[in-house]
Amino acid sequence: MKKTTRYFSILLIIALSLGLVGCGSQAAKTEAPATATAPAETKFPEKPMDMIIVWSAGGGSDLAARLMGDYAAKELGQSFVYQNVTGSNGAIGWDQAAKSTPDGYTVANLTFDVLTNQAMGQTTTKYDDFDLLMQFTTQPVGVFVPGDSPFQSLEELLAAAKANPETLQMATTPLGGFFHQASGLLEAKTDGSKFKYLPFKGSAEIIAALSGKHVDCGIQTLTGMEQHVQEGTIRILAVLANDRNQLFPDTPTAKELGYDVVWESWRGFGVPKGTPDDVKAKLEDAFTKAYNNPEFQAKAKEAGLDLAFRNSADFKALLDGQFPNVQSVLKQLGFIQ
C-alpha cells in the first residue's frame, strides 16, 4: 500500500512537470492570435522586440547580429531581446521565427545557410517565408594551404587535384555546407579535378588543421586569417570574390585566374511574411540608419566584420540569384536529385 503511494507521488511529480511543459507551449499558442488581431500601429515598437539568432551565443554570427541589433534598437527606442535558438544548421530557429506572429516584434537574423537548408529539403521553412529587411555583412572566402605547401598557386593545386583525383585533402565544414559548395564550384570549373573532403566543426578547427599540416588545403573566410598568413604558417592562393580583398591586396581572385567562381556568404535580417508594411518600413529604416552610424561602422571594423549593405529589394535579388546556384551545386555534389 505504502509502495503504491510512493509510485503515485513519483507519477505526480512527473505529471506536474509535464503539466508545466504543457502550459508553456499552450500559453505560446493561445497568445499568438490575440496579438495577431491587434492592429499594428505606426506607434511600433511599443515594447522590447525579440531577435532570433540561430547560431550559438558568442560566435561570430551572434556577435555581429547583436552589434547591429544594438544600434538598430537605439534608432527604434526599444531594445532587442536576443534568443539563440540553435540546431539543425539553423533550421529550428528560422522555423520558429517564420511561424511567429508577423507584427514586427520578432526579427530573424538570416545567414547563407537558410538557402542550403531549403535546397537540401531539411526544413519546410523557405527564405520566401521571410520579408527581408537588409543585408549588413559579406564574408568573402579564399583558398588556403599550409605555409610549407608545395602548391604556389591555385592552378597548381587544381592541376594536382585533377592528376590525382580524391587524394588531396581539403578542410571544409560539414559536407553540403557553404565551404563545400564553394569548392564544388571550383571543381566544376576545372573539368575533372576532385578533392578529398575532411569536414571540421568550424573555422577554428579548420585553421588548426591548416597550421598543423593535417590537410593539404582548405576553404575559409578571410576574416581572421591575416595573422596566420603574415606569420607564414598558412598561405592564401586565391580569393573567391568579384574583387581583390583589402586584407590580401596581392592575392588574385579566382576569376582573374580564369576560374569564374564567386561564392559569397552574407548576414542580414528578416521578419515573418505578412508583417505590415509600415512596420517593415520602420524596421528597415532603423537598421539602415544604424548601419550608417559612424560609431557602428567603427565598432564593426574593430570586430573584423566585412560590412556590405543591401537594402530589402537588393537583398531579395541577391537571394533569388543565389538560390538556383545553390541547388545546382548541391545537385552536382550529389546531395539532391
Place this chain on the structure above:
Amino acid sequence: MELVFQAIATIFQPLNFFLTLAGVLIGTLFGAIPGLTATLAIALLSPLTFNLDAISSMLLLLGIYAGGMYGGSITAITIRAPGAPANAAVVDDGYALTMQGKGGLAIGISNVAGVVGGLMSCIAMIFLAPLLAKFALLFGPAEYFSVTIFGLTAVFSVSSKSFVKGLFSALLGLLLATVGYDPILPFSRFSFGVSGLSRGLSFLPAVIGMFAFAEVFRLVLEYQGEEAKEIIHVDRIWPNLQEMKESFKFMVRGGFLGIMIGILPGAGGTIASYVAYGDVQRNTKHPELIGKGSLEAIAGPESANNAVSGGAMIPMLTLGIPGDSVTAVLLGAMMIQGIQPGPLLFKQHLDVVYPIFAGMILSNICLLFVGMLVVKPISRIATIKKPLLISFLMIFGVIGSFASSGSLFDVLIAIGFGILGYFMDRYGFPIAPTVLAMILGPMVENSLRQAMITSNGNPMIFITEPISALFLAISAFTTIAMILREKKQSQGVSIQGE
C-alpha cells in the same frame, strides 16, 4: 620587464580591480545555478563591455571564467546538480560529504583546489604558451580519436566496480550522443521526426536529469520518514593540516592534468576532471572512501577543471583557436574590442597580453575570498528536512534544464534521463561513463570518421601515428588492469565464500 610592472599597475586600478572581483562573483553565481554557465554569463555580459576599454573588459570576463568553474562545484556538492558538466566528477563524493554534514568542508576543498589549479595554469600560460601551442597543433584527427578514447577508458575504469557494466554505460552514452546532426553529412539522425531531437540531446539537461532528478526519485521511493540519525555538523570550511597535506598532492597532479588536457582544443574541463578523478582513485591511500566522501576525490578534479581555464587560454591567445566554449566566447569578445588573438598577439600586443596574465592570477586570488563568502550558508544543507530538499532539487532541476537553452523540451529530456539514471543506479550501472560518453561522443565520432577519410578506410592510422598509438596503449593498459583487478577481487570473494 617594464611592461610587467605596468600590467600589475593596470590591474590594481580601482575600476579594474572592482571588475575582476565582480567578474569572479558573477561567475561563481552563474556557475552555482544549474543551467546557467560561465559561457552564458560571458555571452550576456560581453555586449555590456563595449563601453569599457579592452583590458578592463577582459578582466571582467576572465573573472567570470575563473568563478564559473568553481561555482559549478557548489551545487554538485550540495544538491547533486552539477552547475556544468565539468563538475559532474565531484558529485558522488561531494554529495556524500554533504549528507555526512561536511558539505562546507567539501566546498572549502573545492575552493582551494580551484585556486591551486588556476594559479598553476596561469604559470604554465605565462612561461610556456608558445611552446605548448605548438604541441597542440600536433593533434590531428587520429590523435584526437585516441585522446577521447583515453578519456572514456579513464572514466569507466574508475567509476564502476564491474567492467561489463562500466562498458555498457559508456557505450550507452556514445549511442545517445549519435542522436541529432551528423558531424560529416548535413542530415539529422535518430530524431524520429521530432524537431527537438534533431539538434541532439543537450547534455546539460541530461546531466541534471541523471544526477539531480534521479536523486529526487531515489529519495521519494526510499523515504522512511525523517530519520532520527544525528548528523554531526562540521562547521569547518578550511581543511586542517592533515586533510590539506593529503589533498594537496592531488591538487597539483590535477593541475598538471588540467593544463595538458586544456591545451588540446575541444577536450575541455569534463575530461580533465574525470581523468584527475581516476588519478586520485589509483593513487589515494584511502581507496575505500572513493565515491563515499573522499576529500581527495574533490581536490583532484576541481583543481583539474580550473587548470583547464589557463590551458584553454593558450591555443586561444597564441593561435586564435579556442579550447572550449568559454574561450570561444572570450575570443569573440576580444575581437569586438579590436584585439585579434593569434600568432602575432605575443609579438605586437604584449601590452594586452601581460595584463591578461596578471588579471588571471588576480581573479584566482579573488576566488579564494569570494569562495569564503558563499560557503557558510550553503554548508548547512544536510540539516534540511528531506521533503524540503526534494522540492529544492526538483525546482533547481527544472529551472536548470530549462535555462540552458530556453526550451521546455529540455525539461522533458531531463526527466527522461532522471528515470534512466534512477534505474541505472539501482541496478549498479555507473552514471559517470554515460555522461562523459555523451559529451565526448560527437568528438569520438567526428575524429574517427575524419581519420578514416584521411587513411582511405585503413584503421592502421591509429597505430602508425605515434601520439595516437601512445594514447591507445595507455587506454588498453588501463582497461586490462581493470579486468585483472576485477578478476582478482572476484577470486578473493569466492575464496572467502568457501
